[in-house]
């Protein structure tokens with residue numbers, strides 16, 4: 001999965017735009033500006049709850065086309081959060097999508113990415129439309145140490161999973177093998193235990209499951225930063241609470257695609273195990289020094305968006321809209337984002353807070369989650 005998606009030369013994400021009508025899938029920020037705007041207001045609200053610490057950073061993992069961040073920065077500028085108060089830091093492995101993000105967030109010629117000073121953790125930098133620093137990083141652990149609003153939208157579902165099955169002898173891993181007769185790929189069960197079988201399986205009642213060690217490590221890194229430097233995390237994705245078994249699949253041209261056929265030409269994805277992410281956010285690794293963070297959620301996208309005011313935002317936009325087609329598109333976008341039959345209940349929101357905020361959150365719980 002890692003090779004197919006992010007191999008430097010042939011990886012699915014590395015050299016193409018995979019989103020939208022002409023791509024393989026469409027994501028919520030691409031459907032409507034309302035999505036990013038509501039998230040921006042939520043972030044400003046929660047940052048205010050923390051005492052508006054500055055300087056701070058907004059760090060997005062896997063920003064795609066940069067649309068969500070563009071909508072957020074527009075709203076931040078309305079709240080006069082711009083310039084040197086904060087920086088925008090993007091964790092992105094794809095050079096192609098990095099370019100798309102740069103055009104979206106730093107669109108003018110004068111703001112073209114400048115040379116990165118030697119010894120920097122980031123690989124590219126520029127200035128946003130609103131005057132803030134924008135930097136690109138390969139890994140979450142390279143991000144600057146400061147108060148951080150973390151965002152991950154449809155990021156964790158792209159990280160590699162291991163498939164485990166219980167057989168008579170115990171847990172085994174499902175591997176991918178080459179059938180030498182017809183040179184096709186096929187699934188096989190490992191003869192012995194593999195390192196992935198060391199995952200926390202003691203009380204597991206499922207006979208088959210998917211584990212994503214990389215997702216756990218990234219969540220633990222985010223959790224450590226939130227505890228040590230202050231911050232909040234918002235993770236949005238399709239997923240489950242640790243009860244699903246077999247969700248690994250491919251997508252090509254908006255249709256399901258066999259992951260073993262023409263690897264590299266289709267998106268590969270697995271539902272996010274939110275129970276595992278919550279475990280990671282509350283369990284430091286042995287060598288680490290941080291306490292369990294607080295987690296909120298998951299809640300369904302329709303509940304989150306409705307509670308933070310998507311209906312009101314739709315009304316406002318419709319009130320100032322003179323074009324019938326635009327009005328129709330706004331209504332259909334609202335339906336697509338919130339209808340349980342569309343993205344409304346498939347997508348979930350999870351928030352992370354440092355444990356020091358417990359008392360404040362008891363009084364002022366995170367909007368959207370209750």
Ligand code: SAH
Pocket residue numbers: 005006013019027028029030061062063064065091092093094097138152153154155158159
């Ligand atoms: N958040 C965007 C894009 C989702 S697609 C949206 O919702 O529209 C997944 C994104 O994660 C892409 O930008 C992809 O290039 C990036 N990505 C995938 N694997 C990654 C990894 N290991 N590290 C950093 N970015 C990664």
